[in-house]
Amino acid sequence: MKKNLLVAQSGGPSAAINATLCGVVEMGLEHPEIEKIYGVKNGxxxxxxxxxxxxxxxxxxxxxxxxLCQTPSSALGSCHMKLSPWEENAFEYEKAISIFRKYNIGYFMYIGGSDSMDTVHKLSEYCRNHHINDIKIIGVPKAIENDLPETDHSPGFGSAAKYIGTTLTEIACDCNVYALPSITVVEIMGQDTGWLTASSALARLNGDAAPDLIYLSERPFSVEQFLFDVREKMMEKRSVIVAVSEGLRNEEGAYLTDSLQNRVEDEFGHRILAGVSRFLEEILRQEIGCKVRSVELNLMQRCASHVASATDIQEACTMGREAVRYALEGGSGEMACLRRVSEAPYASEVFFIPVDQVLNRVKKVPDEWINEEGNDITQEMMDYLIPLIQGEIPCAYENGVPVHFHLS
Incomplete structure (x- = not known):
């Protein structure tokens, strides 16, 4: 009996999440045992x-x-909804199964980050404990912050890293124009991890010096040491560019931005952070006194498809295809992962792990990939990053701006 395939997107958007959706649809169209492919809006x-x-x-x-592949963000929309444990409240799960039955869903692909994998785990565990064996549920990751464990990297990260490296080169071109001393602090996403901030070093690949200093979430941040580092750099050059993770913490473990805003959390308990660059801008202005500006890359990091990495887009599409293939073979309750199988030339493969192996865990930048002073990265980090940003995808333009796919 033919079954239908259901796919949804959740969590923060990225430049590659629609490529994963494309891969899911492509594989679904190729298999006659799948009658219809449904998307669901808002996860x-x-x-x-x-x-x-x-x-x-x-x-x-x-x-x-x-x-669709060259369109940023989530074409199907997103959500941040946390399911209650099914042992405490089974209503949502009973309703989900009744909807699956109504639409003859045999395969459910959920594309998202760590919180989405929580949903995959809970739904698949409910099915397992209630002997529902004809609905296969697979998690397909995306995480621009690259914080999901077990996988070498997550789709979306490579394109975000490429955008950040590109943007830092352009910021450097601007800042180096003037003869007067200046400091520019660039704030990059990363609440608990510094993968994206580390990617700012990609700006150096073609001869630029920026950024001059890089501070990741993984190391405690000292304002005194920061001022010392900046002053040292200013003895060498007139324009200093600093890349910082939004989630910098002090030696006591408190976010630097705690003094600036209420401690707002989302539904999954994640802190909503912003403002560390402005915080440091004010300190630099008071302590050093030269021209200082702060730049918060914000949403552009995850939605800049005009500089997307072809490697990232291709891997995202492959992961979507392989997730469907795995479900057709009987897999369920697992998450797709990427493994490097070759460095020169770079190549990766998709494998699957039980989704509970990634829950409540965060993949941090290895300490040995951060320099001893805590203000830069090592060559090992660069070697990890460079293959992930290779290649460019076609970008169709009309009326002078990119064309995007719209469901309606």
Whole structure:
């Protein structure tokens, strides 16, 4: 009996999450045992509200899928909804299963980060404990912060890293114009990890010196040492550029931004951070007194498809395809991962692990990939990053701006 395939996106958007969706749809279209491919708007929240869209015809044409791959953010929309443990409240799970039955869903692909993998785990555990064996649920990761454990890297990270490296080169071109001394502090996403901030060093690949200093979330941050480091650099050059993770903490473990805002958390208990660059800007202005500016890259880090990494997009698409293949073979309750199988030339492969292996864990930058002073990265970090940003994807333009795929 033919079954239908359901796919949803959740968590923060990225430049590669639609490529994963494209891979899911492509594999679904290739297999006759899948009758229809449904997308659901706004993740698990939309699924429980039956906000379905039939992708079978909508993405049947290759040109539509190609446009989807070059479109940033989540074409199906997103959500941040946390399911209650099914042992405490089974209502949402009973409703989910009834909806799966209504639409004859045999395969559910959930594309997202660590919180989305929590949803995959809970739904698949509910099915296992209630002997529901005909619905296969697979987690397909995306995480621009690259903080998911077990996988070498997550789709979306490579494109974000490429954007950050590119942007730092352009910031350096601007800052180096003037004869007067200046300091520019660039704030980069990373609440508990510094993978994206480390990628700012990619700006050096073609001869630029920026950034001059790099501070990651993994190391305690000392304001006194920071001022010392900046002053030392200013003895060497007139324009100093500093890259910092948004989640910098002091020696006591408190976020530097705790004094600036209320301690707001999202539904999964994650702190909502912003403002560390402005905080440091004010300190530098008071202590050093030259021209100081802060730059917060913000949303642009995850939605800059015009400088997406072809390697990232290709891996994202492959991961979506392999997730469907694995579900068709009977896999469920697992997450797709990437493993490096070759460095020169670079190559990777997809494998699967039980999704509970990634829950409540964070993959941090290895300490040995941070220099001894804690203000830069090592060559090992660069060697890790460089293969992930290679290649560019076609970008269709109309009226002078990129064209994007829209579901409606």
């Amino acid at each position: 698990i929240m939309g699924m429980l509200s039956e906000r379905f869209v039939d992708l079978t015809e909508l993405l049947a044409d290759e040109s539509a899928r190609q446009l």
